[in-house]
Each structure stands twice: as structure tokens, then as C-alpha cells.
Amino acid sequence: MTSAMDSGAEMGQGAAAASSPDERETQKRVRPIPRITIQAFCEDQGTADILQQAAADRRLAKAHVTVQMGGIPAAVAFYQNAATPNLIIVESVYDREPLLQDIDRLAEVCDMGTKVIVIGHVNDVVLYRQLIARGVSDYLVGPIKPLQVMEAIADIYVNPEADPVGEVIAFVGAKGGAGSSTVCHNTAWAMSRALRSDVVIADFDLPFGTAALDFNQDPMQGIAEALSDPDRLDAVLLDRLLAKCSDRLSLFAAPGTLEWEYDLEPRACNTVVDVVRQNVPYAALDVPHLWTSWAKDVILQADEVVITATPDLASLRNTKNLIELIRPARANDGPPHLVINQVGVPKRPEIPVADFAQAVGLNPTAVIEFEPHLFGTAANNGQMIEEINDKSRQAEIFHELAFVLTNRVEPKQQTRSLFAPILSKLNMKKTG
Ligand SMILES: Nc1ncnc2c1ncn2[C@@H]1O[C@H](COP(=O)(O)OP(=O)(O)OP(=O)(O)O)[C@@H](O)[C@H]1O
Ligand SMILES: [Mg+2]
Numbered sequence: 001m002t003s004a005m006d007s008g009a010e011m012g013q014g015a016a017a018a019s020s021p022d023e024r025e026t027q028k029r030v031r032p033i034p035r036i037t038i039q040a041f042c043e044d045q046g047t048a049d050i051l052q053q054a055a056a057d058r059r060l061a062k063a064h065v066t067v068q069m070g071g072i073p074a075a076v077a078f079y080q081n082a083a084t085p086n087l088i089i090v091e092s093v094y095d096r097e098p099l100l101q102d103i104d105r106l107a108e109v110c111d112m113g114t115k116v117i118v119i120g121h122v123n124d125v126v127l128y129r130q131l132i133a134r135g136v137s138d139y140l141v142g143p144i145k146p147l148q149v150m151e152a153i154a155d156i157y158v159n160p161e162a163d164p165v166g167e168v169i170a171f172v173g174a175k176g177g178a179g180s181s182t183v184c185h186n187t188a189w190a191m192s193r194a195l196r197s198d199v200v201i202a203d204f205d206l207p208f209g210t211a212a213l214d215f216n217q218d219p220m221q222g223i224a225e226a227l228s229d230p231d232r233l234d235a236v237l238l239d240r241l242l243a244k245c246s247d248r249l250s251l252f253a254a255p256g257t258l259e260w261e262y263d264l265e266p267r268a269c270n271t272v273v274d275v276v277r278q279n280v281p282y283a284a285l286d287v288p289h290l291w292t293s294w295a296k297d298v299i300l301q302a303d304e305v306v307i308t309a310t311p312d313l314a315s316l317r318n319t320k321n322l323i324e325l326i327r328p329a330r331a332n333d334g335p336p337h338l339v340i341n342q343v344g345v346p347k348r349p350e351i352p353v354a355d356f357a358q359a360v361g362l363n364p365t366a367v368i369e370f371e372p373h374l375f376g377t378a379a380n381n382g383q384m385i386e387e388i389n390d391k392s393r394q395a396e397i398f399h400e401l402a403f404v405l406t407n408r409v410e411p412k413q414q415t416r417s418l419f420a421p422i423l424s425k426l427n428m429k430k431t432g
Helices: 021-029 045-055 071-078 096-109 125-133 146-157 180-194 222-228 235-241 266-279 293-301 313-329 353-360 372-381 393-405 420-431
Strands: 037-042 064-069 087-091 115-120 138-141 167-173 199-203 249-252 282-287 304-309 337-343 366-369
Touching: 021 146, 037 045, 037 071, 045 064, 045 146, 064 071, 071 087, 071 096, 087 096, 087 146, 096 115, 096 125, 115 146, 125 138, 138 146, 167 180, 167 266, 167 293, 180 199, 180 249, 180 282, 180 304, 180 337, 180 393, 199 222, 199 266, 222 235, 222 249, 222 266, 235 266, 266 282, 266 293, 282 293, 293 313, 304 313, 304 393, 313 353, 337 353, 337 393, 366 393
Parallel strands: 037 064, 037 087, 087 115, 115 138, 167 282, 167 304, 199 249, 199 282, 304 337, 337 366
Antiparallel strands: none
16 A cells, blocks of 8 residues: 555655644635725835735635725724725834824724724733723734734634534545545545534535435535525525435535536535535535536535645646645645555556655645455445445544544544644734
């Protein structure tokens, strides 16, 4: 068996380093922000640039963000004659007293319901307390980072108790038949069991999707009905449209017929993913191998992206192109995950895993051997790999993938404090 999960260290020099667990924790903690209006008034061009970077992030795709210069005085002048937005972000380079005086002037022109985040340059706890006492939502000490700003905004507008937001993992194949759906279904199944968490598989391959077959379910209108009238989709309808595969795993199944043509709208896909995200802790999106505006959008908006590739030249080119498109478009996220699948087909020449990793600049998160009997039996029986052989290395890989993709540590390996995410958050706030 070729190296797997943690073999990254031996891979090619050119391969990109993944984010650290703490960085990934922050990336995940920061949830997509609703359709609010945000206006920022900066003093420093560097801060304005960071806010522009945040504004271009997928998490702020729905919000309307404008960034201008002039700090608090410019904001006060601007709102003399204009209604204030949902959120104002102001930067000040002053110390406690002059900054508080500026904030008091801003408060006089603020409408009810407008929130304020202050970016300052002094690390002063007394100032922080006085700002909070005046109703300021957060005080960040510069120099700031894009994720830090997004986290501060998400803390105000995305309340995890009232509005649980799930994590979305998009699976896409580097070429047709690479095994992306197989990886998606087996990993989602492992997630539902190992994490004891609810998972929905959404099969976006409407005419040819195999999720219903793989779970031995009758094909249903499920996802097609949701996509045809996305604004009608709510928690109740979602429940009705989902096929239950097990206690914790449900399927947003594709019709799997050619009775209709399916020209999907990016907005419809987005709305459907949003509703799933609001109602289920984990969504595994089975995205077919095609390049349309909706498929691109679904991939770029996901929390994690998994590219499944076979070790050949066409997959290599496509993987490289996908990574080169995904990385800059998701600058505040970790790189996509690469699964190299069907390694070791007898008599078929292939690109060695290390060379593949070096060429695409990314270490594989998993490498899966070609096992026609195991995978063929599972596919024909409508079963998962673990159900066919729970001792197989392949079942173990899907189990490990479930933990890696959700940034969980397997209980037996857990060495970090349970409070680590909270501590790292406090630490980030403190050090700014
Ligand atoms: N590691 C493997 N060893 C052997 N067969 C495999 C392996 N992985 C997947 N397969 C088989 O390859 C076939 C294609 O898999 P799958 O449908 O998951 O690919 P896909 O990338 O989703 O394809 P499509 O482009 O049609 O969506 C299936 O029959 C599956 O059982
Ligand atoms: Mg598929």
C-alpha cells in the first residue's frame, strides 16, 4: 500500500504546507456573514487593504462592504446626512481620551441598531472596557488580520446558539470517474458514525448521481425539488425531502433520470446549501465533474474542498488548475484536500504519488489503493466500504478523513486541551 494520511512529510519539496490546527480552528469558527451592510473608515492604508481582503472573502460574499479613509472624523461627517448601516468599522490612531471623545461624537450620529467595531493601535484594557461600556461591540488592536475582522463580525451577527451553522464540505473529482462520489459517500458515512453527528449528503449530480444507489435508497425528487423552488425550502420541507440512510445520515438524493434537463442557477444552489447549513452540522456536497458557474460557486463557497484525483496526467493537469483557482480565491482558508485514488491498477503506468504531490504543490491528505473487488462489491450492493470490510485499510482511511476534514482529533489521539479553541480565541483577541 502506498503511503497515506500522514505521509506528507516525505512528499515533494514543492508541496504546500497545510494550515496549523489552530489556524484551521479559526478558519472554521468564522462563519459566513449574513446580508448586512458594513461601512469602514480607516486611518491607515494597510488597515484599509486588510478590510478589502476580508470583503473579498467568501464569508462576506453576501454582505455589502465599503471601505474609505478618514477615520472616525470622516464617519461623523458622513453620517450627519446619511443613515448609518448595520455595522460601522472605524479605525483610530489615538490614545484613550481622544479616542473616547471621537466615539462619543460618532454615537451622536448613529441610528439605533447600528453596531460599531473599533480598530485601535493601543493595547489598553481600560480603553477596551470603556468602549464596551459605551456600546461598542468589539475593539481590535492593529495590525489586524482579515480572519480576525471576520471573526469579530461573525461574533456579532452569527449567534451559534440561536443560529447553528453547519460545516460544508465539497467533494469534486479531478476527472470523471476518479471516485469522488465514492470518497464523498464513504467519508460522510464515517463522519456520521465516528463523530456521532448528523450529516447530509447533497447529490448535485442530478441526472447521473449515485448517492441513492450507493445507499440502497429509491431515487427521489429531493434535491431537484429544492433547487426548482429554493425560496420555499425551510427546515420542515428539508426534512420531508431528505431520505434517511441511518440514524444520523440523510440524503438529499438526485432524481437520476434524464426526463428533464437540469440547468442549475448559482443562486438556487447557494440558497439550498445555506438552508442545509442552517439545519445540519455537516453537509457533504457531491459535486459532479463539470465546470459551470454554479459548480464553481458551490466549490468556492464551501468550508472545505476535497479534490479526488487518479494518478495520471489528465488528473494532474486538472488538479493543478483547480488548486490554482481555489487557493487565491480562498486566501483566508486552508488549501483544498487532495485524495489520490485508484493507485496501483495492475499493468497501468501511473505517476508516483510523490511526483504528483510535487507537481501540484500539495501533499495528499489520503492515498487510496485500487481495490476493484472491495469497491465493486460495495457499489453493487449499495453498501459502504466499512460495511463490506471494516478491517480494510480503505475503511480506516475514510474514518481518518472524517476526522481530518472536520478538524477533529480522534479521542485516542486527543492531547490538546478541550479548551484549546477558546484559549486560542482569547489569545488572538488579547494580542490582536
Ligand atoms: N479505490 C478504488 N478502487 C477500485 N474502484 C474504485 C475505487 N474508487 C472508486 N472506484 C469505483 O470507480 C467507479 C467510479 O467511482 P465514482 O462514481 O465514485 O467516481 P466519480 O468521480 O464520482 O465519477 P463521476 O465523474 O461519474 O461523478 C465506481 O464504480 C467505484 O466503485
Ligand atoms: Mg460522481
